[in-house]
Amino acid sequence: MHLPPELDFLSPFLIKAKEEYRSACWLLSDFDDPVWRISFEFKTYKELDWRVVLDDGSTLTESRHKQLLDSFKYYLTSCTRISSSFLADAKGQRQQHKRFRAACHIIDLLLINSKRYKLSSHGLGGLTSGNLIEILETIASTPHTTESIYNWTNRAREYCLDLVKRTDSNEISIVLKSLPEIGLITNEQLDDDILGISYDLIPQVRAALYLRNFYHNQVPYGKQPNTFLLAQDIYHDTLRGKSLAKPVHPILCFNSDTSTFKKEYRSAPVKSGQHERMIDNTYYFYRSTLYSLGLLHEIPLPSPPLEALIEAERYMPDLSTLGRFRTVPxxxxxxxxxxxxxxxxxxxxxxxxxxxxxxxxxxxxxxxxxxxxxxxxxxxxxxxxxxxxxxxxxxxxxxxxxxxxxxxxxxxxxxxxxxxxxxxxxxxxxxxxxxxxxxxxxxxxxxxxxxxxxxxxxxxxxxxxxxxxxxxxxxxxxxxxxxxxxxxxxxxxxxxxxxxxxxxxxxxxxxxxxxxxxxxxxxxxxxxxxxxxxxxxxxxxxxxxxxxxxxxxETPLNAAGERYYFRQHQMRRFFAMLFFYCGSFAKLDTLQWMLGHADPKHVYHYITESTDGSVLASAKAHYVAEQLHMGNVENYLALAELLKKRHGTEDFNLIDTHDLEDQIQDLLVEGWVEIEPEFFTDHQGHKFKVVARLILTEETA
Incomplete structure (x- = not known):
């Protein structure tokens, strides 16, 4: 439509979406090119290669997949569109780049699971509300997209084990003999290992990677795998994942200097086995980016039904599952x-x-x-x-x-x-x-x-x-x-x-x-x-x-021969722990004076004001768990009875202190029990004792 000069300002609003979204300020190539050059004010442009291999062995750029390819391209250009006034701001540009990365992650997740979602035959229009919710749940499962989106640890493990099978054993033996340091595994590597490969196989895995020229020299690991090259081999089924380096697994690194140790023993675990999940703000950002698939309806191209998008937009997974830090005795x-x-x-x-x-x-x-x-x-x-x-x-x-x-x-x-x-x-x-x-x-x-x-x-x-x-x-x-x-x-x-x-x-x-x-x-x-x-x-x-x-x-070792190496997130609860122990009637030698100079009521008020509720609850649970473990049940009879009913034993020596602490903390969180100091005054001055009270409910009454 041709407008008179005085109405030219309306022109941008009359452009059809299909034409408007064929360009983006970060796109340096033609929309139909199989490889895009992109730049978000990078020193040099980067490439986005659309020639991705799908589950049936075909390539995304083949003519029969044109509609699916266009859907992905339009999704990427449309969901990163920001008003020109906002784009002029540096913060707006960063936000656009952030949206671009999130959209690429979602595209990669769809491509990796192309067989499951039947992308070759149904395209994006075949995605149901259940599929979208599953995608959101996958993204929220961990704060690290390398794991939630790309399943990096599992795929790296499978790749390494397969590489060993494909490599001549004689060549591996030659490398192991010529580079004896390739078989050295340090305590720090054992502490940080999440790769899950048997330690007996690690030298062979390193040798196989070495034979493929996957190692380069980097601080602080010495010889470490080039994860950019590994990603190109592993993630041929992705758009962006194949061109991004991944976190290094320290267990795969080795050093010609055999003096790379930093600790004498392996570290005792500082956290329980529960995994942290994505924080809420990040999840909301990914959810809104996924919801932008609905923009394809404007073009129009196949897109998830609006009802499915709305249902996914309302989905809220559990984002609060945090592993508990283990308390040092x-x-x-x-x-x-x-x-x-x-x-x-x-x-x-x-x-x-x-x-x-x-x-x-x-x-x-x-x-x-x-x-x-x-x-x-x-x-x-x-x-x-x-x-x-x-x-x-x-x-x-x-x-x-x-x-x-x-x-x-x-x-x-x-x-x-x-x-x-x-x-x-x-x-x-x-x-x-x-x-x-x-x-x-x-x-x-x-x-x-x-x-x-x-x-x-x-x-x-x-x-x-x-x-x-x-x-x-x-x-x-x-x-x-x-x-x-x-x-x-x-x-x-x-x-x-x-x-x-x-x-x-x-x-x-x-x-x-x-x-x-x-x-x-x-x-x-x-x-x-x-x-x-x-x-x-x-x-x-x-x-x-x-x-x-x-x-x-020489702090003590646990039963597994691991040393307790202190970390501040464990130490935070010990100010409260110190308070509880100073209230006991046992001598504490050098430590007893630390809180003995003040009214314990005032000290406890300071603790509750300056200590997070979760930290204080953990300190309470640990103190009472240790008291029960030592047989001091006088002030915790109701709690002991409840634990006995739940776990079928009154001999708390049989229960690991960490497990007992977790059980008590669960009771605190669930509102079954409260643990507080009870203050009193006798002829020796102000004192207190820590008691546990069972909170009466219909179930416990």
Whole structure:
């Protein structure tokens, strides 16, 4: 329709949908091309190859599938259409790219299941409400689209096992002999393994991948599979999945340096077997993107019936299934806190001063710390630390072995020797990491904050002027703040303040002598390469310090021979746990004074104000589970009777503490039981005891 000049502004509204959606601002190719060039302000354009193999062996670009191909193309261009005024905004462009990725994920999920949905014969018009709901349930099953959409772990496992079968066994044997490191499996790899291949087969799988040139050098794994190349082989039935790299499974990586271990033992599980699901906002985004299939009705092209789309739009799966963090036995944590405090009191000042002397010497001579000989390090750290065992800079840094020798020692060496040297206090840097791990553990238990709130603490401003409050950024407080996090303050125990001030003083000295340009994060550690600097704290550095602490003090092993390596999400509940145990009438040695200075009512009020409900419920459940496990049922008779009815036993020693904790927590969540402190005053002052009350219902009455 030709409009007069004064009505030209109406032209965009008169274009038919079929013509309008043949273009998009990100599409650089002709709509009918079999391979699209696309760009969302990329440095170079990317390709979208529509020549996908369907379940019957045919290709999507064949003439008989033109309607299905056009449906996919129009779906992609239409659901990413954004008004020009919004598109001019950078946020709008990011939103468009996000919608594009989500639509590609949905197309890939349909293509992967093309046989199930009979796409070859029925197209998108054959999708029922049940199919759409199934798609949404699949997407919501995990927060990671590599698993929900692409089933990456299972398909990678099947591919690897099939590759071994297709590879000549003699060639595999040759690789295993020529590269003995290819058979080394570390504790960290065992901890992180979800691939599910028998460990006896892992060396053969690695060799088969190596023979196909699938490995490349990457930090931090050394030789790791190129998942981009693997995806091209595995996901030939997808549009976008074949051109995207996938997460690396650490169990498939290997390193020519056999000293890649980080922990002495495998980690005891920190979470129950339940899987986390997609968060609600992400699910809503995918659901609205799927609903955009209805735009095909405008063109018109086959599309799911409107009734099916509306029913799917109303579907809400369970998005709240979270695995529970396993609680470390309380006696282990209490002992660890005592060890941490004693280590600080005995060695904290000396360790930080020794490091400052090393840094000053390096600044005077304008050399790297790794240039110092073992003898020079022993002299610089002082007699007290030298007698404690310090005889080198770092167990993980290549340094000269002695003043006379020009050779360099091997990194770390054998695993058993490394951890023996760690506990002999041989390395100064390791001793600093252990000490910082002590501080992290103490603050983590006493403050009950999230890990990110702690490892992001700044040495420059983490304490207020009175040095009685810890200042941090709340990890979940960005709402209405444009992504910025609220700064909050919480009271901190004097012993923890003393620890924090020790680290702050160390950094101020390092800044004054020019070793660092500015103050770093509070838990920054010396750079293990021996470079003159501090490595900023991060989740990796934070956890490594805790691991170092656990191996140094040899925290106990569980029945499976796995060590309890502390994590902050486990420690958060122990402030409340500490409160409950201080209410008992058993002696707690060093720990009893921590909460004995205040009215327990006031302390408990602070706990309930500053601790998440789920964390507090977990602490209550764990405390009562341990009491029942030890036979202390006096304050929990009704609860014990209920558990007896449910599980057919009154001998709680027969039930694993973790299982008992889960059962009690379920009762708390379901509203059957409440567990609270009961306060009273006697001749010794304010006291309390923890009791469990059965909440009467029609069923229990």
């Amino acid at each position: 309380s006696d282990i944590v209490f002992k660890a806190v005592r060890q941490a405090i004693e280590f600080h009191l005995d060695h904290g000042q000396e360790i930080t001063k020794a490091f400052c002397r090393v840094a000053l010497e390096c600044r005077k001579r304008n050399i790297s710390p790794s240039s110092l000989t073992h003898e020079e390090v022993q002299y610089l750290v002082g007699q007290k630390l030298a007698s404690l065992g310090v005889n080198r800079l770092c167990l993980s840094t290549r340094v000269r072995g002695s003043a006379k020798s020009k050779t360099r020692s091997n990194v770390k060496g054998k695993k058993n020797e490394y951890f023996e040297n760690l506990r002999r206090n041989s390395g100064l840097y390791e001793l600093i990491m252990v000490y910082i791990g002590c501080i992290q553990l103490t603050i983590g238990v006493l403050m009950a904050r999230r890990a990110s709130e702690l490892y992001e603490l700044k040495a420059a401003d983490c304490l207020d002027e009175t040095e009685t409050w810890l200042m941090f950024k709340n990890a979940k407080s960005t709402r209405h703040l444009f992504g910025h996090r609220r700064r909050q303050a919480r009271p901190i125990e004097p012993i923890a303040v003393d620890m924090v001030k020790t680290l702050i003083r160390m950094q101020k000295v390092l800044q004054r002598i020019g070793y660092i340009r500015k103050l770093k994060t509070l838990f920054a550690v010396p750079t293990v390469t021996g470079a003159p600097n501090l490595t900023e704290s991060s989740v990796t550095v934070y956890n490594r310090n805790l691991d170092m602490f656990c191996d140094y003090f």
